[in-house]
Amino acid sequence: MSAVATSTTPWTAPTISVQRSSTDLDQLQLQHQPPLSPDKSAPIDSQWGSNFWVTLLDPQTGAEFYACPATGECSWEPPFGNFVLPLNEKGQWWELSDDSRGGIPYYYHTVSGETRWEKPDDEFVIPLQIIQ
Numbered sequence: 001m002s003a004v005a006t007s008t009t010p011w012t013a014p015t016i017s018v019q020r021s022s023t024d025l026d027q028l029q030l031q032h033q034p035p036l037s038p039d040k041s042a043p044i045d046s047q048w049g050s051n052f053w054v055t056l057l058d059p060q061t062g063a064e065f066y067a068c069p070a071t072g073e074c075s076w077e078p079p080f081g082n083f084v085l086p087l088n089e090k091g092q093w094w095e096l097s098d099d100s101r102g103g104i105p106y107y108y109h110t111v112s113g114e115t116r117w118e119k120p121d122d123e124f125v126i127p128l129q130i131i132q
Contacts, residue, residue: 053078054085054126056092057110072130085126093120097129105129 053068055078066084067074078084091111097103107125108115119125 051082052085053082054092055087056126056128057087059110067128067131069127069130074131093123093125095119095125095127095129103129 050068050070050073052070053066055064056067057064063076064087065074065076066078068079068082091109094108094110095105096108097105104117105119106115106117107119109120
């Protein structure tokens with residue numbers, strides 16, 4: 001385990017921003033609606049409880065931090081008493097939103113750098129729109 005430097009500087013949450021591919025959005029004919037659970041009964045965000053956190057790497061700095069997709073809360077320290085999903089060496093799929101296109105979601109893979117408009121099939125996707 002590596003040593004952690006301490007500082008008196010106030011903590012600022014990292015900005016999660018990645019470049020999207022240049023897919024022609026008009027051809028996709030997407031309409032933005034909050035993503036629903038597989039049974040179509042509840043928005044995805046309601047499935048992520050406030051005690052479920054994910055471990056993320058800031059794309060700009062590579063610094064590890066922790067985030068709660070349900071609340072948008074971020075921390076440099078692991079949240080005590082909560083379930084924390086560890087980093088996956090194969091990468092993570094993140095769901096982000098494109099504010100310049102009305103908040104339409106897009107998907108980013110943290111290792112390959114791939115971006116796409118369609119949600120990856122059979123992959124675990126972490127919704128990070130609230131953290132952006």
